[in-house]
Amino acid sequence: MNQNILTTSVDTSSENGIRTEEMLLNVGPQHPSTHGVFRLVVKIDGETIKEAIPVMGYLHRGTEKLAENLNYTQIIPYTDRMDYVSAMTNNYVLCHAVETMMGLEIPERAQFLRLIAMELNRVASHLVWWGTYLLDIGAMGPFLYAFRDREMILDLFNELCGARMTFNYMRIGGVKWDAPPGWVDKAKEFVQYMKKELNNYHQLVSGNEIFISRIKGIGKFDTSTALDYSLSGVMLRATGVKWDLRKDEPYCIYDRFDFDVPTATEGDCMARYQVRMAEIEQSLRILEQALEQFPSEGEVIGKVPRVIRPPAGETYVRIESPRGEIGCYIASQGKDKPWRLKFRRPSFTNLQILPTLLQGESLANMIVILGSIDIVLGEVDC
């Protein structure tokens, strides 16, 4: 794969007579800090990165091709495997696209269950990011705390839909399973617990001198660059754009709840760290309200035709996943299978800026920058 993407040069004619040589370094495909199979070919001159070329596709399973031979309900489990850290939002975006085409009504209780599931998943996803990012930088402890607390969310999901990560929970028109008795109270308990824990996280890491000096001013870019590179989510908000699809193009029932869209202006790794941590707080805020207002009874799936056939035409919807803007395009010909299905994956699009960010950087900052983008390779490769 890509044999001739980079060439190195040897310089023997330097002034002081020292022979310098550029070197090619392969980071990955099996590298613990890429959190998946992702390869970066970097050309280094000493400690400085001259050029970096991302090589991906190791996890490409052809989801979009497979989907053309599946009916809409059958595609849902495939979406779990794209962004496997936040499968609920993937479930939702597909269902949302089909529902938009068919103009389906979603019952109140199902809306709440979806929203609660998505927000819990956002917290879980950010916890994974927080733990592994610090692990990449060299702090072991936070990883253990983060995964301990994330496990509680996964247990909640396990009770809700019988799976810890690949949920297959949502259906076109609603959700598959109702919350078991006592589940809402457990979730409420967790939210209170997590609020306290979040303070501990900040105490442990956020003010740490070493940590701050490690990530401050690294991987910096401004708003116009972010827009030019189609960045979304935290990557965009960390440059000062107050933009969150939950607020600005409301879907599900997000418009019923009070929450802020955290932003930062510096656009560096520190800013992205701060925005993500603040987002956990906001998600907990949404969860608190949603669990309080959770309807005591009702249907969890609406009136949906037995065979789902969206009308002929095309649709594109986008929602806010923990990683940014996840979109789903469907071209339908009125059949029970999509003619073409395309996912706009935030990890894939956000990763585009990496070569630009790495150019001229020190090699030691490479993982710090890569980690701050927060990619999931299952989604990059789709």
Added chain:
Amino acid sequence: MSEEKRRPTPEEKAQAAAEARAKAEALRKLREQEEQGAEAAPPAQEEAQAQAADSQEEVAPVAKPVSEMTPEEKAAAKKAAAAEAIAKAKAAKEAKESAQQGDGASSAEGADAEAKAKAAAAAKAKAAAAAAAKAKAEREAGGSPADGGDDDAKAKAAAAAKAKAAAAAAAKAKAAQATGDGAEAAETPKAPSKNQPYLDKYVLRITEKFGKEVLEASYINELAKEVPTLVIQNERWHEIAQFLKEDGQLAFEYLSDLHGVDYEDRMEVYYHLYSYKNRQSLAVKVKTSREQSSVPSVMDVWNGANWNERETFDLLGIHFPGHKDLRRILLPDDWVGYPLRKDYVQYDEEV
């Protein structure tokens, strides 16, 4: 099909695939001959066989000296093999189709109508069901996948209404779809979309600057949250993209998504743009042919188009002249064919 699973070097892959194909071909030929003996084969099958035999002759010289070939020759051989595979698939398809024609209405539409008819029959008399099936078939014929334009939608809606009236008896079985289409039909003449003024503005800005001929169509896409949609002339797309981004009134500085769709008679590239300044979305479609598909690259307008265009090239084979680094991104560089094309035939049988 794969007998050998040793080292997956390209030469070995190609050779193994060629051998496997030759074997499969021989087997198929044998089977076909047997079939011919049993019953008179339809002419299409003979044709397919002849074609297959032709392509086998083609592949024979390829299979032998593959290890001695230069890289260019190898690439050519690969291409030839892929083309042959497609030709074979086509021939098979033709044969199948002609065989099916003998049965009468056993196409996908017919099957669909049959299923519907069955459902109706459960509730109503058989005569009513037959009428419904007929109406349904008519309706589908009316709304066949021709153009994504407004006219098509209208024609379809009209056809749906007609079918609805004719198949009133079977309304119950079709309730789900009928309500969907009915709602759409009712909405179209009612209030214009809230995005209609925006669409008018975009159309005006573009036609003022570039003339009417650059816009092939413009409509509100009801199915995609009423997003204004423009179909733009392929040749002029790059300058219009520039204009869409840089014009003070339009200011579409953000490219949300870019991908291609294969419609069998044409290719389309779909762009979803967003203006953070005006808080407005716009969808743009650019059409191109399937044989020589190319759409001007907008990578220099929106940098975010870079990987998306590479992905579209990788999976659909649409070229983007002007792209600085157009090569495969998800699949290996030596992959043959473009998987998301509807006539894609997998070349490497070991995968």
